[in-house]
Amino acid sequence: MTRFSRPRAVALGVVCAVMLSGCSSGVFGAGSSVTVVIGVDGPLTGKLADLGLGIRNSAELAVAKANAKNTVPGVKFVLDAKDDQADEQGALANGQAFVADPRVIGVVGPLTSSGALAMAPVLSEAGLAVISPSNTSPALTWGADYRANGKKRQYATYYRTVTTDAVQGPLLARYAHSRLKAERAAVVSDTKAYGNNLAAEFGTAFEEVGGKVAFRATVKDGTTDFSKLASQIAATHPDIVYYGGEHPEGGPLSAALKAAGVNVPMAGGDGLHTDGYIKAAGASSNGDLASQPGISVEGLASAFGYLEAYTQAGHKEEPGPFGPYAYDSTWALIQAVGRARQAEPDATGAELRKAVAEALQHVSFFGVTGDVSFDEYGDTRNQVASIYKVTKGSWTSVVPFGRLRDF
Known part of the structure; x- marks a missing residue:
């Protein structure tokens, strides 16, 4: 797992803590109060649980920050983490469960590309956004035959914060x-x-x-x-x-x-x-x-702040190589909810879910891993x-x- 250096000065820690918030309190317009659920899918048990738990813990950190800062006024974020044990059938079943829950407005995960290949079609058909901090197969965004036939977006609601x-x-x-x-x-x-x-x-x-x-x-x-x-x-x-x-x-x-x-x-x-x-x-x-x-996040000031917040949260597991990307993936969904509510302050349920999936395409912010935004295929623009x-x-x-x- 990726190891992060700690800040060497209190001032730097303060700056990073501000950066980690992603945006100041109340930057989006207020509407009716609503509780929305962000799903997380990954291996929480089994031989790859160390990676999945780092993803879940980091998503929890972003949700806690958004709620504490009232980032999207009128919206309380709740996390629903499901265990797929790094199995594609488990990912598929979890995806179907997320689709069936009208409170779920987006999903972070899965860990594996094979899990995403099983889950993404189901979520896309339902108009439910999914953003992975770890999938790297080009087939998910360009198609399996991209070398012969060119790139073509595969799933309208699929995004990722890592390069391929x-x-x-x-x-x-x-x-x-x-x-x-x-x-x-x-x-x-x-x-x-x-x-x-x-x-x-x-x-x-x-x-x-x-x-x-x-x-x-x-x-x-x-x-x-x-x-x-x-x-x-x-x-x-x-x-x-x-x-x-x-x-x-x-x-x-x-x-x-x-x-x-x-x-x-x-x-x-x-x-x-x-x-x-x-x-x-x-x-x-x-x-x-x-x-x-992605970039080696040890050199980013925002990553120092992320590690400090992660440690203070008391998680027993290390964040791992995908924890920072899980934080940014979750924050991207939070930003998309803010954009959707700004356009339609009283949107809930299926209407909010659809609006979030559309808004995610236009999200752009500086996160733990650097610049976060997405191209026409759903890939991160940060191709390093x-x-x-x-x-x-x-x-x-x-x-x-x-x-x-x-x-």
Whole structure:
């Protein structure tokens, strides 16, 4: 998970606390009083619960701030967090439950792209906005065949605050080739939409810049014994091993590779950028790399304030890599409610839900993760990614603000 430095001066903490509020009290026009529900979907239990709980806690923080500041006069925000255990059928069921509850005006989540591919069509058909702090599959906004047929928006009410695999995969590929001088790569992925797509993006970009993908493999979710695979990879003599997937499998794979004598960095996407990966891989993780959609938030003053507020809220779980984006996703929905109520002060129920989904397209503010706004596909306009390296058991930023043209 992403670690944040604390503010070094009281004055900075005060400034950040103001910034974290997102907007001053009562910036939107008042209407009749109403209670609205923001849904949150993610893994609150199971092997990816560390990520889901960071998302839920951060959404709670934004809701608490909005209520305390009376950000949208006449509106009380309530959070309804549902557990999908990182399973697409769970995400689908939760999406159907959100649609059935007329008080729900928007949803933050899901964590996984496969969950979003199951949930987004249901929410879009119902006119219910959904904004994810973690989905990275380009197919969600551009379509699965965007390379052949061009980009086409898939779901009218789907948005995200993180950039996609089409940025983070190629960014790490170019970094590996130009900065690490890697010429040969082994590319492995799990069977999920996220891992498959991320590995494909990395592999394509690596060969486009002159590298060679010498080995490819797919592993099943839940695999724990990687000794045979590690031996196969060792025989191809890669300069880097790329894994498209999540940390419960990625950590053991890194350990198996080092045990097999593959003493080169293992790299991956945001699914590896967690403390869970380091714990699973142990000392083998040192030198490994992971990309993260968006800017390295440790350098943003607004992130200092976010961490301080998160700590003061008493959450036991770390915010993780997606907590800051969950805060901004929730705040975007709050801003959309404000815009909708400003246009129609007495809107409630289905009318408010529809107005919020439309208003979200026009939301723009400076949040914890920087500028937050959305393009015509529902993607964040903040198309940057960062790269981290494990050094002495901790993730450290090596590329805090990366664009594809940088490498």
